[in-house]
Amino acid sequence: MTRQAEVTAFYDPRTFSLQYVVADPDTRSCAIIDPVLDFDEKSGQTATGNADRILAFIAGQGYALQWILDTHPHADHFSAASYMKAKTGAPIAIGEKICEVQKLWNGFYNWPAAPKDGRQWDRLFADGESFRIGNLPARVMFSPGHTLASVTYVIGDAAFVHDTLFMPDSGTARADFPGGSASALWHSIQAILALPDETRLFTGHDYRPGGREVQWQSTVAAQKASNSHISVCRSEAEFIALREARDATLPMPRLILQALQINTNAGRLPEPEANGRRYLKIPLDLLKAPWGN
Numbered sequence: 001m002t003r004q005a006e007v008t009a010f011y012d013p014r015t016f017s018l019q020y021v022v023a024d025p026d027t028r029s030c031a032i033i034d035p036v037l038d039f040d041e042k043s044g045q046t047a048t049g050n051a052d053r054i055l056a057f058i059a060g061q062g063y064a065l066q067w068i069l070d071t072h073p074h075a076d077h078f079s080a081a082s083y084m085k086a087k088t089g090a091p092i093a094i095g096e097k098i099c100e101v102q103k104l105w106n107g108f109y110n111w112p113a114a115p116k117d118g119r120q121w122d123r124l125f126a127d128g129e130s131f132r133i134g135n136l137p138a139r140v141m142f143s144p145g146h147t148l149a150s151v152t153y154v155i156g157d158a159a160f161v162h163d164t165l166f167m168p169d170s171g172t173a174r175a176d177f178p179g180g181s182a183s184a185l186w187h188s189i190q191a192i193l194a195l196p197d198e199t200r201l202f203t204g205h206d207y208r209p210g211g212r213e214v215q216w217q218s219t220v221a222a223q224k225a226s227n228s229h230i231s232v233c234r235s236e237a238e239f240i241a242l243r244e245a246r247d248a249t250l251p252m253p254r255l256i257l258q259a260l261q262i263n264t265n266a267g268r269l270p271e272p273e274a275n276g277r278r279y280l281k282i283p284l285d286l287l288k289a290p291w292g293n
């Protein structure tokens with residue numbers, strides 16, 4: 001029988017993000033997945049409320065933190081991976097395609113000298129690579145489409161599918177960021193749906209359609225039966241048409257230009273300038289406004 005992972009979700013209502021602690025009940029080793037570093041774009045203030053709440057939970061449970069994992073370079077919030085590593089000493093990891101995303105965005109920010117080899121992380125996972133959280137087996141599946149570096153972590157009987165599949169009533173994630181691909185997303189979703197039907201799927205966002213209560217957990221069987229984008233598409237071509245039509249209506253995430261410069265650097269804030277203050281850089285006329293759509 002597949003080993004049961006102990007999963008605790010932490011919802012960030014400001015960015016509609018799900019952050020997870022996944023633990024091995026036998027050894028009480030755990031990993032954090034997709035922690036959020038708080039940022040208010042109107043004031044420019046950063047904060048560690050979400051991250052500290054998760055670290056306090058781990059301490060309270062007596063868990064031993066083994067890994068800090070990101071599923072992808074987030075476009076809508078900052079990753080708290082580096083902050084948490086500094087606090088705990090635990091290693092940080094992401095999929096190895098992050099290097100491609102670094103190349104892309106270092107170009108956009110005109111930072112030719114910035115590292116493009118993922119050295120900011122302790123480990124870059126290859127497709128299919130295995131590791132352990134205590135005695136729980138963990139496996140990395142590349143899941144490109146939403147971003148080209150996206151991965152799914154299959155840990156015991158749970159899969160952390162980030163922004164491939166949302167809850168069944170919310171469908172799938174957008175695939176229109178630089179490096180995104182609706183076709184790749186379709187294939188990534190097929191691979192997730194090929195996991196055993198009872199696999200518990202944990203999503204990366206829940207936008208609470210119609211104002212319903214936040215939800216984050218489904219199963220492969222439930223997604224096959226009723227995912228609002230997947231169950232209505234009989235082919236890859238139909239899915240691409242549906243996805244691209246919807247993406248054409250979506251404004252960019254409000255923090256995309258801020259988030260990518262932090263998240264391609266493992267969630268590290270920019271170095272302070274001579275006056276001791278940190279600054280972000282915003283490329284103009286790189287992305288498209290929703291005007292005219």
Ligand SMILES: N[C@@H](CCC(=O)N[C@@H](CS)C(=O)NCC(=O)O)C(=O)O
Nearest residue numbers: 075076163172173174252253254255
């Ligand atoms: N309103 C949010 C939107 C964020 C967004 O675009 N989220 C991505 C995941 S990172 C997505 O797939 N959204 C799907 C949708 O809005 O339908 C923001 O500005 O941050």
Ligand SMILES: [Fe+2]
Nearest residue numbers: 074075146163
């Ligand atoms: Fe995302």
